[in-house]
Amino acid sequence: MTVSAFLTAQGVSVKLSGRIVLKDISLALSSGHLVALVGPNGAGKTTLLRALAGLVPAEGAIDVGGDALSSLHLSERARRFAYLPQGHIVHWPLPARDIVALGRYPHGATDPARLTPRDTEAVLRAMQATDVVEFSARRVTELSGGERSRVALARVLAVEAPVILADEPTASLDPRHQIDVMKNLRQAADKGALVMVVTHDLGLAARFADTVLVLSDGHLVSQGAPAQALSEQVIADVFRISAYRAEFQRAAVIVPWAEI
Amino acid sequence: MSIQNVMVTADVWERRRASVLAALVVLVVLLVLVSLGVGPVRLSPLTVIDALFGGGSDVQQVIVREIRLPRVILGFAIGAILGLSGAALQGLLRNPLASPSLFGAPQSAAFGAVLVIALGLADVRSYALPVAAIAMAFASVFVLLAIAGRNAGILILILAGLAISSLAGAATALVMNLSSNPFVVLEIAFWLLGSLEDRSFRHVMLALPFIVAGAIILFSQRNAFRALSLGEETAQSLGVDVGRLRLMVITGVALGVGGAVAVSGTIGFIGLVAPHLMRPLIGHDPARLLVPSALTGAALLLSADIAVRIIPSTSDIKVGVLTSIIGVPFFLYLIMRERRALAGGVA
Numbered sequence: 001m002t003v004s005a006f007l008t009a010q011g012v013s014v015k016l017s018g019r020i021v022l023k024d025i026s027l028a029l030s031s032g033h034l035v036a037l038v039g040p041n042g043a044g045k046t047t048l049l050r051a052l053a054g055l056v057p058a059e060g061a062i063d064v065g066g067d068a069l070s071s072l073h074l075s076e077r078a079r080r081f082a083y084l085p086q087g088h089i090v091h092w093p094l095p096a097r098d099i100v101a102l103g104r105y106p107h108g109a110t111d112p113a114r115l116t117p118r119d120t121e122a123v124l125r126a127m128q129a130t131d132v133v134e135f136s137a138r139r140v141t142e143l144s145g146g147e148r149s150r151v152a153l154a155r156v157l158a159v160e161a162p163v164i165l166a167d168e169p170t171a172s173l174d175p176r177h178q179i180d181v182m183k184n185l186r187q188a189a190d191k192g193a194l195v196m197v198v199t200h201d202l203g204l205a206a207r208f209a210d211t212v213l214v215l216s217d218g219h220l221v222s223q224g225a226p227a228q229a230l231s232e233q234v235i236a237d238v239f240r241i242s243a244y245r246a247e248f249q250r251a252a253v254i255v256p257w258a259e260i
Numbered sequence: 261m262s263i264q265n266v267m268v269t270a271d272v273w274e275r276r277r278a279s280v281l282a283a284l285v286v287l288v289v290l291l292v293l294v295s296l297g298v299g300p301v302r303l304s305p306l307t308v309i310d311a312l313f314g315g316g317s318d319v320q321q322v323i324v325r326e327i328r329l330p331r332v333i334l335g336f337a338i339g340a341i342l343g344l345s346g347a348a349l350q351g352l353l354r355n356p357l358a359s360p361s362l363f364g365a366p367q368s369a370a371f372g373a374v375l376v377i378a379l380g381l382a383d384v385r386s387y388a389l390p391v392a393a394i395a396m397a398f399a400s401v402f403v404l405l406a407i408a409g410r411n412a413g414i415l416i417l418i419l420a421g422l423a424i425s426s427l428a429g430a431a432t433a434l435v436m437n438l439s440s441n442p443f444v445v446l447e448i449a450f451w452l453l454g455s456l457e458d459r460s461f462r463h464v465m466l467a468l469p470f471i472v473a474g475a476i477i478l479f480s481q482r483n484a485f486r487a488l489s490l491g492e493e494t495a496q497s498l499g500v501d502v503g504r505l506r507l508m509v510i511t512g513v514a515l516g517v518g519g520a521v522a523v524s525g526t527i528g529f530i531g532l533v534a535p536h537l538m539r540p541l542i543g544h545d546p547a548r549l550l551v552p553s554a555l556t557g558a559a560l561l562l563s564a565d566i567a568v569r570i571i572p573s574t575s576d577i578k579v580g581v582l583t584s585i586i587g588v589p590f591f592l593y594l595i596m597r598e599r600r601a602l603a604g605g606v607a
Contacts, residue, residue: 099489099544
């Protein structure tokens with residue numbers, strides 16, 4: 001990879017309640033890239049995301065923006081990593097705007113009713129990017145699944161962090177919303193962020209990602225440009241299926257395929 | 261929609277919250293005046309104000325300033341800390357059914373205090389009492405959260421709370437059982453019912469420092485509760501030290517509830533009810549609920565303490581009995597409303 005990697009991992013292993021979930025992961029990822037993390041269920045994708053964000057204890061070295069992750073205070077980590085977990089859980093029926101404003105929490109804006117102009121602008125930019133301004137005052141619990149996922153995404157964009165880690169942001173969304181979410185993340189990458197997306201959708205990974213990482217059973221088994229990382233051999237070995245492969249409008253098209 | 265509109269919707273809620281707060285302050289002040297006036301000698305609010313600031317007859321001054329004022333201060337402080345503790349626990353656990361009394365904290369605190377009294381370790385008015393109560397309250401909430409583990413559902417929390425309050429109740433009963441002095445037993449039994457009667461400034465001095473410390477700790481964590489709306493993991497990713505937050509909340513609740521129980525006995529359900537009364541008025545933001553819930557708790561306990569003095573009866577009704585009699589049906593109503601979530605649906 002390039003020398004100017006923003007996020008690097010050296011020999012990262014994670015053990016959760018005695019079980020080795022990640023084994024000796026090394027990677028170097030650059031700003032301005034969209035990285036798709038794929039692999040079968042239970043391969044350790046979510047754990048890798050959590051380890052990179054410092055949310056689970058990991059062995060090995062993780063560096064972000066030239067600093068060791070372990071040396072960074074919790075609040076500084078929060079400004080460098082915007083983390084979008086699966087499921088978009090919100091426990092209280094808060095207005096969408098307040099949820100997005102929580103993205104400014106790492107910047108000291110802990111009360112959405114008292115945002116600085118700078119925070120307000122960031123919140124509004126994020127809400128415009130994901131097109132949720134119109135239901136800014138509505139309670140998130142009243143929104144549809146697609147709308148709620150856009151609000152969750154806006155919260156993550158509002159952090160304006162150099163690294164965005166998104167765990168299955170397109171799960172349970174219809175095709176149109178899946179593409180919208182990926183477009184938003186692609187835009188964030190184009191503006192200079194390092195975006196890492198966990199997905200089960202090889203087609204979306206191939207279409208939107210610069211780099212694909214393939215995780216299998218806690219090991220990083222393949223990485224590179226989509227068409228190379230997701231070679232026929234890798235898809236057969238890791239997913240135990242084959243795939244229809246093509247190129248459409250200069251992007252790789254990969255459609256999982258198996259005889260039925 | 262423009263940036264202005266986004267801000268305006270926030271302003272509407274802010275103004276609404278401000279007016280609710282103002283109304284609560286007025287209500288609490290009125291209740292304080294009524295409470296100072298109610299008793300064997302009834303005094304009008306104006307006489308009360310007069311006596312409070314050194315006017316009126318000597319008798320009136322003594323009644324208001326020395327007999328009733330400590331009771332009113334305790335009613336306010338204990339009601340407020342119970343309301344605040346309830347709102348804080350609900351914020352920490354992201355669940356509207358959380359409250360100190362359902363988790364066995366007051367019962368455990370009572371056990372600590374009873375143990376000290378029964379063993380004759382200390383006078384009823386010594387600081388050993390609140391310290392023992394706080395220690396047991398801390399232990400109970402700590403054990404409860406440790407058993408329940410991270411991201412526990414409310415069902416587990418309430419079951420664990422039930423077990424802990426049963427254990428504390430049984431331990432208290434055992435202490436009374438083993439006590440050789442029947443007068444001590446009777447005194448403990450009445451004290452357990454929860455009351456603010458005949459409390460002096462000694463009692464205020466005993467409880468208030470702990471209650472204030474607990475309140476400051478809980479209030480200082482307010483913004484973390486808001487981040488916690490998105491779950492523990494996301495809150496952590498936003499820079500909240502969730503482990504530390506838990507410890508702070510346990511400490512704050514233990515200090516407040518322990519201090520309160522040491523002078524008043526167990527007064528339940530105020531912590532459960534107060535935040536619920538506020539949510540329809542000011543929204544669900546767990547940080548913004550803290551102060552209104554505290555004021556509501558104070559208003560509830562002051563009202564209950566006025567009611568026990570007004571309701572005609574042959575012997576005194578204890579205020580803790582009254583809050584439970586009102587609180588338990590309210591709890592049943594909440595269970596009915598939340599039963600879909602409790603039955604394992606999406607919380």
